[in-house]
Amino acid sequence: xxxxxxxxxxxxxxxxxxxxxxxSRNIAIKEANGKxxxxxxxxxxxxxxxxxxxxxxxx
Numbered sequence: 001x002x003x004x005x006x007x008x009x010x011x012x013x014x015x016x017x018x019x020x021x022x023x024s025r026n027i028a029i030k031e032a033n034g035k036x037x038x039x040x041x042x043x044x045x046x047x048x049x050x051x052x053x054x055x056x057x058x059x
Contacts, residue, residue, distance in 0.1 A: 009034070 013031055015024065025039060036058070040046060 011031065013028060015027070019027075021041070028039070029037060036055075038051065038054070
């Protein structure tokens with residue numbers, strides 16, 4: 001569960017049944033409304049600065 005539940009940029013999507021990563025990601029992409037989307041899987045570890053670094057390199 002994410003820490004800052006007051007951040008409206010983060011949307012928690014609960015699926016009714018377990019699905020593989022492809023199904024889950026496709027649902028997330030359909031529900032997304034921002035310019036960019038990022039996935040953080042349970043086996044990933046991100047430093048606090050990773051999103052800023054990614055955005056700097058995209059722009």
